[in-house]
Amino acid sequence: MQKYSLFSLIKNAFRNHKDWEVAWKNPKPKKEYDVVIIGGGGHGLATAYYLAKEHKIKNIAIIEKGWIGGGNVGRNTTIIRSNYMYDANARFNEFAMNLWRNMSQELNFNVMFSPRGIINLAHSDVQMNAFSRRGNSMRLNGIDAVLLDREEVKKLIPMADFSENVRFPIFGGLMQPSAGTARHDAVVWGYARQADSMGVDIIQHCEVNGFDIVNGKIKGIRTSKGNIKTKKVGLCVAGSTSILAEKLNMTLPIETHLLQACVSEPIKPILNYVVTFGAGHFYSSQSDKGEMVMGGDLDGYNSYAQRGNLPTLQHVLTEGLALFPFLSKLKMLRTWGGIMDMSMDGSPIIDKTHIEGLYLNCGWCYGGFKSTPASGWTFAYTIAKDAVHELNANLSLNRFSTGYLLDEKGLGTKTWIG
Amino acid sequence: MLFIKCPYCGDRSQNEFAYGGDATVKRPEINKEVSDKDWDNFVYLRKSPRGKHLEFWHHVSGCRQWFKIQRDTSTHEIFKTFKVTEEI
Ligand SMILES: Cc1cc2nc3c(=O)[nH]c(=O)nc-3n(C[C@H](O)[C@H](O)[C@H](O)COP(=O)(O)OP(=O)(O)OC[C@H]3O[C@@H](n4cnc5c(N)ncnc54)[C@H](O)[C@@H]3O)c2cc1C
Ligand SMILES: [Zn+2]
Numbered sequence: 001m002q003k004y005s006l007f008s009l010i011k012n013a014f015r016n017h018k019d020w021e022v023a024w025k026n027p028k029p030k031k032e033y034d035v036v037i038i039g040g041g042g043h044g045l046a047t048a049y050y051l052a053k054e055h056k057i058k059n060i061a062i063i064e065k066g067w068i069g070g071g072n073v074g075r076n077t078t079i080i081r082s083n084y085m086y087d088a089n090a091r092f093n094e095f096a097m098n099l100w101r102n103m104s105q106e107l108n109f110n111v112m113f114s115p116r117g118i119i120n121l122a123h124s125d126v127q128m129n130a131f132s133r134r135g136n137s138m139r140l141n142g143i144d145a146v147l148l149d150r151e152e153v154k155k156l157i158p159m160a161d162f163s164e165n166v167r168f169p170i171f172g173g174l175m176q177p178s179a180g181t182a183r184h185d186a187v188v189w190g191y192a193r194q195a196d197s198m199g200v201d202i203i204q205h206c207e208v209n210g211f212d213i214v215n216g217k218i219k220g221i222r223t224s225k226g227n228i229k230t231k232k233v234g235l236c237v238a239g240s241t242s243i244l245a246e247k248l249n250m251t252l253p254i255e256t257h258l259l260q261a262c263v264s265e266p267i268k269p270i271l272n273y274v275v276t277f278g279a280g281h282f283y284s285s286q287s288d289k290g291e292m293v294m295g296g297d298l299d300g301y302n303s304y305a306q307r308g309n310l311p312t313l314q315h316v317l318t319e320g321l322a323l324f325p326f327l328s329k330l331k332m333l334r335t336w337g338g339i340m341d342m343s344m345d346g347s348p349i350i351d352k353t354h355i356e357g358l359y360l361n362c363g364w365c366y367g368g369f370k371s372t373p374a375s376g377w378t379f380a381y382t383i384a385k386d387a388v389h390e391l392n393a394n395l396s397l398n399r400f401s402t403g404y405l406l407d408e409k410g411l412g413t414k415t416w417i418g
Numbered sequence: 419m420l421f422i423k424c425p426y427c428g429d430r431s432q433n434e435f436a437y438g439g440d441a442t443v444k445r446p447e448i449n450k451e452v453s454d455k456d457w458d459n460f461v462y463l464r465k466s467p468r469g470k471h472l473e474f475w476h477h478v479s480g481c482r483q484w485f486k487i488q489r490d491t492s493t494h495e496i497f498k499t500f501k502v503t504e505e506i
Contacts, residue, residue, distance in 0.1 A: 242464075251464070303492075305491075309420065311419060401462075
C-alpha cells in the first residue's frame with residue numbers, strides 16, 4: 001500500500017496526480033470466506049480491519065448492498081463522546097475514545113478528529129444535580145468531566161440566549177472537554193483502505209438476502225451476486241437489522257426509526273464546542289466548512305424511509321432558536337435522514353446468537369458513530385474467539401430477558417419517544 | 419407531513435397525534451401463569467417490519483382516543499385506520 005505523506009503528495013504532484021493507487025479494489029466475490037461481514041458502514045469496516053489486524057484472519061469479505069459509507073456512517077452528525085454514567089457504557093466508549101485519539105496515525109488517513117469538547121446544558125437545579133452525579137460517575141471511570149455554572153457557560157458560548165425572561169434559562173452545564181467530532185467519510189475510507197491492504201474483499205452493490213443454516217450452524221449466505229460459503233457471519237447492518245433478523249427467524253429487541261439532521265449555510269467560526277440543549281432534544285456543532293450542524297429528535301414512528309418529515313424538523317429547530325437566536329438569520333443548506341436501530345434500553349448489542357457462527361452487532365440508536373472503533377474491535381474479538389470480551393460482556397442480547405438492562409437514560413422501552 | 423384519518427374526527431395533520439407503537443403485540447392474559455418468554459415477547463421483542471405495519475396512534479391534541487393504523491414503514495402510505503376494537 002502506498003503511504004500517504006507530505007513526501008508522497010509532492011511526488012505525485014510532479015506526475016499530475018495520475019499515479020495514485022486506488023484506495024481499495026472492487027473485487028468479485030469468491031466462493032468461500034473464513035468470515036463474512038454484512039454491512040459496509042463504520043462498524044462493518046472497523047470489524048473487518050481488526051479481524052485482519054488483531055486476529056490475523058486473511059480471508060474476509062465485507063458485503064455491502066449499496067456503497068460503503070452510504071448508510072448512517074455517512075449521515076451522522078459525528079459527535080464523539082464518552083459522557084456515560086453506567087460503567088459498561090462508560091468503559092466501552094472511553095475505550096473508543098482512546099482509539100479515536102490515535103486513529104489518523106493508525107490508519108494513515110486524516111480522520112480530522114477534533115476533541116473540541118461537548119457541553120450538555122442544564123436548565124434547572126434538578127438537572128444540575130443529575131449532571132453533577134453523572135460527572136462524578138464519569139470521573140470515577142477516569143473520564144474527564146467538568147461541571148460549569150451559568151457564568152462559565154456564558155464565557156464559552158456567549159451567543160446562546162442568556163437573557164432573563166427565557167422559558168428555559170441556562171443554569172449551567174456538564175462538559176466533557178475531551179469529546180468532539182471527526183470526519184465521518186474519512187473514517188469509512190481510512191478503515192476501508194487499510195482493510196483492503198490486508199486482503200479484505202470489499203464487495204459493494206451486493207445485497208444479502210438469505211442465509212444457509214444447517215443444524216443450527218451457519219454454512220453460508222445468499223446474495224444478489226450469488227451464494228457465498230462461510231462458517232462465520234457478522235451482522236453490521238444498523239437500521240436494516242430487523243429485515244435480516246426476519247430471514248433468520250429471529251425477533252429482536254429493536255425497532256427501526258428515522259433520525260434527521262440538517263446543516264445551515266457556512267458562516268465564520270462562531271461555535272467552538274458541541275452543545276446540547278437540555279430542555280428538549282436539540283444539539284449543534286460547527287463543521288470545519290463553517291456550516292451549523294444540527295439534529296434532535298427521531299421522527300417518532302417506525303420508518304425505513306431514509307428521508308424525514310417536516311413536523312419533527314420544525315420542532316427541533318424551534319428548540320434550536322430558543323437556544324441560539326442567531327440561527328434565525330441563517331438559510332438551511334441541506335436536510336437528510338438515516339434509519340436507526342433503536343434498542344429497547346438505548347444501549348447496543350454485540351454478542352453471539354443461538355445460531356453457531358452468527359454474530360450480532362446492532363442497537364446503536366442515534367449514537368453509534370462515536371463507538372465505531374470500539375464496536376469493530378470488540379466485535380472482531382467476539383467473532384475470532386467465539387467469545388465475548390470483557391468490554392462487550394454487558395452488551396448482551398439476553399440482558400432484556402434476564403433484566404440486566406443498560407437503560408442509561410431511564411426511558412423505558414420506548415426509546416423513540418426520548 | 420402525514421395526513422391521518424382519525425376514525426372519530428376524520429382527516430387531521432400529523433401534528434395532532436402521538437405514536438403508540440406496534441399494535442400486534444398482545445399483553446399476556448392477567449391471572450394466568452406468564453412465562454419469562456411471554457413477558458419478553460410482550461415488553462421487548464418487536465418484528466419492526468419494512469412494509470405494512472399495524473400500529474397504535476393517539477389523537478392526543480384532538481378527541482384523545484387511541485386507534486390503529488395500517489401504514490407502510492418505507493413509503494409512509496396509510497392504508498387504513500380502525501377503532502381499537504376493530505380487526506383488519
Ligand atoms: C442523522 C443522524 C445523526 C447521527 N448523529 C450521531 C452522532 O452525532 N454521534 C454518534 O455517535 N452517532 C450518530 N448517529 C448514529 C450513527 O450514525 C450510527 O449508529 C452508526 O453509523 C451505525 O453503524 P454503521 O456505521 O455500521 O451503520 P451504517 O453506515 O448504516 O452501515 C450499515 C450498512 O449495512 C448495509 N446493509 C443493510 N442491509 C444490507 C444487506 N441486506 N446486505 C448488505 N448490506 C446491507 C447498509 O447499506 C449500510 O451501508 C447518527 C445517525 C443519524 C442518521
Ligand atoms: Zn380524533
